[in-house]
Amino acid sequence: MISVFDLFKIGIGPSSSHTVGPMIAADLFRGRLPRDAVRVRVEIYGSLAWTGRGHATDTAICLGLLGQTPDTIDPDAIPALMAELAASRSIGGGIEFDPAADLILNLTELLPVHTNGMRFRALDAQGGLVAEEIFYSIGGGFVVGAEAEATIPVFTAAHPFHSGAELLEVCARTGLTVAQVQLANEGGLRPLPEIEARLDAIAEAMFACIDRGLRMDGTLPGGMRVRRRAKALHAQLEAGRMANSRAAHEILDWVSLFAIAVNEENAAGGRVVTAPTNGAAGIVPAVMRYARDFCPDWSPERGRDFLLTAAAIGGLIKRRASISGAEVGCQGEVGSAASMAAAGLASLLGANTLQIENAAEIAMEHHLGMTCDPIGGLVQIPCIERNAFGANKAIVAASLALRGDGIHHVSLDAVIETMRQTGADMQTKYKETSLGGLAVNVAAC
Known part of the structure; x- marks a missing residue:
């Protein structure tokens, strides 16, 4: 696990x-x-x-x-x-x-x-x-x-699962939620108080990264002189709070802002949380911040459930496919992060296990085939904006799943396997090499 x-x-x-x-x-x-x-x-x-x-x-x-x-x-x-x-x-x-x-x-x-x-x-x-x-x-x-042996700890899980179908079966058999299954499995490594403290520290680090990104301006390093936008966007949205007429889609701008703030910090070499990667580091924090700032269901305890649920999905994707842009393209980074965030948000908003699995599947399905083609070899264009779109897609996926009963045609396992196969078929130049796509059709400077 x-x-x-x-x-x-x-x-x-x-x-x-x-x-x-x-x-x-x-x-x-x-x-x-x-x-x-x-x-x-x-x-x-x-x-x-x-x-x-x-x-x-x-x-x-x-x-x-x-x-x-x-x-x-x-x-x-x-x-x-x-x-x-x-x-x-x-x-x-x-x-x-x-x-x-x-x-x-x-x-x-x-x-x-x-x-x-x-x-x-x-x-x-x-x-x-x-x-x-x-x-x-x-x-x-x-x-x-060299022999592909992992340098991460190996531990015995209380409720092992190796597929989305097995996760659903474990939840049905035990009566546990996805978050509770993941929490029980984490107990194989460390005691509950430590788990809770570390989950809170992860959430705090994510929110701190957003806050720092909202304060910073200037240009990003690397030669393209990409301007940081989060501070100016934040000022515009704060000014709009006092307006008599505000667009209904403004909430999308806030979600985009949170993701952009994180990924500008990442591009600048700042402190971020891999979620599950740095290139996709803005999606989970942005959706969590949306839940914290705009959803009445938020609490620190539910924030822990969000992270645990997201980790259960992310672990499946990593084991059954990949989260590496260099291996399967950006579908493995932004797609995985959106899938994790959608499941986490659905859990926080009270979804049942079938709806959580559906939310994760929807988010991944609609990132299939996404290439990784950073201009100039920098994690800036299109990576920063791509996180904003991934975060909003995650919220849409969770909302659609919550509107349904969890019954759907495409399973999470099927969409993860499709992502793996698509990545295997994808030409190498579209896998984080800057040898194809936008990286060769747009001048770096």
């Missing part, structure tokens, strides 16, 4: 697969360096190489080799850390690492397990190889080794 805290991780932008995962891998390799190592070299492949500069993969690997981790690093300290590394060409402990010479972007080869491959080597004083490890960043900050 996959824990809610593996799907929702506090980290930094701009990408969970290209920033968070590589930083984790580099830190893991640093911790395993043999005593006779005096130099480290790193080679990255596939999507990591093609869009690594724009996604800050190079910076993330450097930071990981310096012993930094995504959940604890201060984003404001990154420029000084990188400047010191450039000057010293050392990661400490007498081990040399020159980013300009020792970090290689391999644009022609792929490693066998996943497109997001990384090869770390340690050399001795004579230049001989003393250690070598291969890691893959498979999406959402998850990292696996």
